[in-house]
Amino acid sequence: MLVLGIESxxxxxxxxxxxxxxxxxxxxxxxxxxxxHEAYGGVVPELASRDHIQRTLPLLEEVLQRAQCDKAALDxxxxxxxxxxAGALLVGxxxxxxxxxxxxxxxxGIHHLEGHLLSPLxxxxxxxxxxxxxxxxxxxxxxxxxxxxxxxxxxxxxxxDAAGEAFDKTAKLLGLPYPGGPALARLAxxxxxxxxxxxxxxxxxxxxxxxxxxxxxxxxxxxQKRGHAGLDDQARADIAAAFQEAIVEVLxxxxxxxxxxxxxxxxxxxxxxxxxxxxxxxxxxxxxKRRQRCYFxxxxxxxxxxxxxxxxxxLRLESGIERATTHYGFSIRPRWDLESLGGPESVHESVDxxxx
Ligand code: KG4
Ligand code: ZN
Numbered sequence: 001m002l003v004l005g006i007e008s009x010x011x012x013x014x015x016x017x018x019x020x021x022x023x024x025x026x027x028x029x030x031x032x033x034x035x036x037h038e039a040y041g042g043v044v045p046e047l048a049s050r051d052h053i054q055r056t057l058p059l060l061e062e063v064l065q066r067a068q069c070d071k072a073a074l075d076x077x078x079x080x081x082x083x084x085x086a087g088a089l090l091v092g093x094x095x096x097x098x099x100x101x102x103x104x105x106x107x108x109g110i111h112h113l114e115g116h117l118l119s120p121l122x123x124x125x126x127x128x129x130x131x132x133x134x135x136x137x138x139x140x141x142x143x144x145x146x147x148x149x150x151x152x153x154x155x156x157x158x159x160x161d162a163a164g165e166a167f168d169k170t171a172k173l174l175g176l177p178y179p180g181g182p183a184l185a186r187l188a189x190x191x192x193x194x195x196x197x198x199x200x201x202x203x204x205x206x207x208x209x210x211x212x213x214x215x216x217x218x219x220x221x222x223x224q225k226r227g228h229a230g231l232d233d234q235a236r237a238d239i240a241a242a243f244q245e246a247i248v249e250v251l252x253x254x255x256x257x258x259x260x261x262x263x264x265x266x267x268x269x270x271x272x273x274x275x276x277x278x279x280x281x282x283x284x285x286x287x288x289k290r291r292q293r294c295y296f297x298x299x300x301x302x303x304x305x306x307x308x309x310x311x312x313x314x315l316r317l318e319s320g321i322e323r324a325t326t327h328y329g330f331s332i333r334p335r336w337d338l339e340s341l342g343g344p345e346s347v348h349e350s351v352d353x354x355x356x
Contacts, residue, residue, distance in 0.1 A: 001075045001317070002026075004099070005310025006056065008092030009084025009112045010138070011043045013055040014306030017067045017074075020314035025122060027067035028307045029059040030300075034179060041178050042168075049087035056095050063306075074105055076324045078313025081109030082333030083139070089332040097330050106324030108313045113140060113338045115308035116270040117152065119301040122311055127268050127295040132258045134251065136279075137271030138164035138179075143208050143258045144338070146268070150321040154339050155258050155351050156208025163247060163273045166212035170219050170243050174236050184240050185276055191234070191241030196222055198246040200253075208258050208351045210250060219243055248279050252286050261351060265292040274302040 001021060005028075007014035016028035033051050037043050064071060079096035082089055093109070100107045117133050120126060130147045132155070141158040161169065164181055171180020176187065198218050201211045219239060226235055255267055267287060273279065280296055287294040301308060316322045 001314060002069070002073055003310045003314045003317075004060075004074050004077045005110075005306040005308070005313060006060075006077070006079040006092045006096050007112070007115070007304055007306045007309045008052045008056065008088050009080045009082070010088060010304060011037055011048050012304040013052050013059055013092075014304060014309065015056065015059040015063045016306035016310045017063055017069060018307065018310035018314050020318060025307050025310070026069065027063045028305065029063045029066070030305055031055045031059060038178050041172065043085070045085045045087055048085055049091050052088055052091040056092065060099075071099070071103060074099075074103060076105055076313065076317065077107045078110050078309050079107065080112045080115065080309050081331075082111065082336040084112055084334060086332060086334040089334060093330050093332050097328050100326075101328045104326075106326045108316060108322060108324045109333075110309045110312045110316075111336055111338055111341055112304075112309075113137075113142075114152075114341060115312045117144065117146060117268075117338075118149070118312050118315060119270055119305075119308040120268045120295045120297045121315070122301050122307055123295070123297055125295075127266050127293075130262075130264055131266040131268045131295070132255070132262055132264050133268045133270055134255050134258075134274075134283075135271050136163040136251065136269070136273035138162060138168065138181075140271065141210050141212070142338075143254060145258075145262050145264070149315045149319040150341055152338055152341065155261065156210065156254060158210040158212060159202075160211050160213040161216060163210070163212060163251065164271070166216055166247060167273065169216050170240075173216070173219055173223055174240060181273060181276065185244060185278065187237050188240040188244045188278070189237075191237030191239070193238075193241040193245035195238035196242050198222070198242050200246055200250050203250055203253055208254050208261065210254060212247065215243065215246055244276070244278050248276070248282050251279060252282050255283060256286060256290070259287075259290075259292060265290075266295065267292065268295045270297060270302070272303045275299050
């Protein structure tokens with residue numbers, strides 16, 4: 001089965017072709033809007049939608065050409081139906097339906113976070129089920145138990161800001177350009193994380209939930225305390241390093257607690273913040289010590305892409321939990337709970353990590 005994947009939920013247009021029989025990604029293309037949004041210090045939804053309109057079809061032509069494949073060979077179209085920016089989702093969803101209707105092919109709407117959750121399966125050394133997934137993106141921070149395709153149990157999540165959002169907002173406070181996460185991580189390399197002490201929110205809460213808004217406020221206080229004159233390059237780098245260390249320590253501690261709670265020994269990290277090298281090395285070291293295994297998707301699959309959407313579509317159809325539809329009327333789901341995907345088994349578990 002040849003699956004076309006289209007991703008357009010935020011500021012990246014992604015298109016990919018996945019061959020489910022050969023279990024192989026044939027080609028993929030990505031256009032990032034980062035340069036366009038940079039001038040505004042964040043994503044401007046209307047500009048994002050307009051750019052997706054211009055990029056999607058040329059990207060599709062490029063991907064088909066690279067895979068040496070004709071449109072007529074496509075079996076099914078997978079597209080990101082939500083969650084995300086409504087206008088941006090409408091573009092990808094509309095184009096997906098246009099292609100499907102023109103070719104007489106069925107479609108499947110994909111939950112963006114399911115794409116992230118399953119993206120490590122694109123790697124050459126994919127994790128077997130079951131595993132715990134740490135999903136850390138610009139909009140979400142969740143720990144999930146993943147027993148199979150569509151079988152997701154929420155163990156804990158952020159009560160306020162997502163990890164990527166905390167990186168982005170803190171970066172802004174430090175005068176760094178959008179997107180803040182990678183810029184802050186780069187600045188942190190020349191900083192001393194021990195130069196100041198920042199809180200580790202909810203580290204000892206006894207649950208697997210997170211909270212990052214207090215950390216951002218602590219950074220604001222540290223910045224204000226130094227004043228304009230005291231905030232030289234070294235001070236900014238120190239704050240960046242201390243912030244990164246605090247967030248990484250909480251993510252590592254909660255991930256270890258989730259493994260202990262579930263009795264599983266495999267952790268999969270997905271989402272844009274999974275590209276953070278400090279998080280990768282800290283998690284890798286902590287799990288290796290316990291003889292547990294940490295799986296990271298390749299960097300290109302950490303951030304938004306079309307390949308994870310094509311893969312999620314292929315896996316949902318193969319596993320039989322969903323059928324592709326030839327109903328060409330469409331809707332988007334800008335807000336969509338991941339747990340609602342898998343039926344009764346996928347529920348939010350109430351976790352008291354102290355008792356596990
Ligand atoms: O998964 P993603 O590409 O988009 C969403 O679905 O949100 O994640 C984007 C987020 C942004 O907040 C970005 O700043 C963050 O991931 N990010 C990073 C790094 N690379 C991307 N955060 C920390 N360190 C990085 N190296
Ligand atoms: Zn994402």
